[in-house]
Amino acid sequence: MRVLVVGGGGREHALVRGLAASPLVDELFCAPGNPGIAALATLVPLAAEDTPALVDWARRHAVDLVVVGPERPLAAGLVDALEAAGVRAFGPDRAAARLEGSKAFARDFCRRHGIPAADYAVCTDAASAHRAVAARGAPVVVKADGLAAGKGVVVAGDDAEAHAAVDAAFAGAFGDAGATVLVEECLVGVEASLFALCDGARALDFGTAQDHKRLGDGDTGPNTGGMGAVSPAPALDEATRGRVLREIVEPTLAGMAAEGTPFRGILYCGLMLTADGPKLLEYNVRMGDPEAQVVLPRLMTDLGRLLDGATTGALGHLDLHWYPETCVGVVLANRGYPDAPAAGSPIAGLDAVAELADVVVFHAGTAARDGAVVAAGGRVLCVSALGADVAAARGRAYDAVERITWPERIFRRDIAAARAD
């Protein structure tokens, strides 16, 4: 197969690494990719959001399968455009991608199908949002409806903070994503994520992870795209996993099919494990970043066969197997992230770390300059390590982090440290 991966972050590096190892994949391309991906795939200098150019390129190069990593091209209908042009694609079409693209759609969908989630109100003007905040009272969650790269959510501990968040959203703090705002019940518990590989009718458990979304140690500071993760999620025991599959994943697949918008791709269920059982915090319609960088290194089954099977309705014939090790990933971000990451600082020591057993450094916001790797984004690297248990994996990951010479980096020192269970 000739496979094109769309995207250029750490998640896409993890997808490319898995596909590069697949005996089914003869040629691998990535648009736009990054310097880490360049070692495994041929880079195509097209932006992940340039739908017409990607469709044209895939057709002209006889690509057999396009794997779309990020949410924005999915929400914009890249899969629809590829399929209309006769190119097979892995990922949900535009209608199914609304599960992530509109939090209001997702909440209404859960209500229609009895899927456990936070109680909520959808508000399209500031006055009604202020009323909803007043009615619920703090703690309360205020969220932008649309895609805001993990940054459009305020968990307000007091009413003033919630009202300020409403004002900020309607003043355009999240751009168009904040034109509609959700005011939600604040769920209390431990967070974890479960992924499901879906072919429209069937879902296979595609692993679990626990992300660390706040910038600082001890879950302090602003929300980010994710500062590190561990897989499997320590808090998701077998029984809870079974409940999530039965109470959330299966009704989601069935509901989407019944509504005429079957879900194909990776369904990411962001969960709060509450005293009343697991509840859905959010759907994403693709692998997480950095969750992919800790889930995929544990996958034993051929990723090429799985993604191919999900697009041809052949999942029923496939089994998934995992390595028993735990994987911990530590994100190295650029000083100034998430607001205003600095750019251009050189990173050294990556070649030495590449020699370490059971450690992989995934590139995200890097660039190549005069033969050196430099920082070129917010989240720059994810250092993932496998170990016999959480402690061994995190010891190995942090040991590798210390060997990377990059003074401008910021990272959390407590990834996977707080065993939530």
Ligand code: AMP
């Ligand atoms: P989301 O982008 O919707 O996942 O929200 C980002 C983060 O905000 C989540 O990972 C949670 O930590 C928090 N959050 C979102 N919704 C709620 C909720 N209803 N109750 C408590 N925390 C929430």
Ligand code: GLY
């Ligand atoms: N790490 C959270 C996400 O990918 O949305």
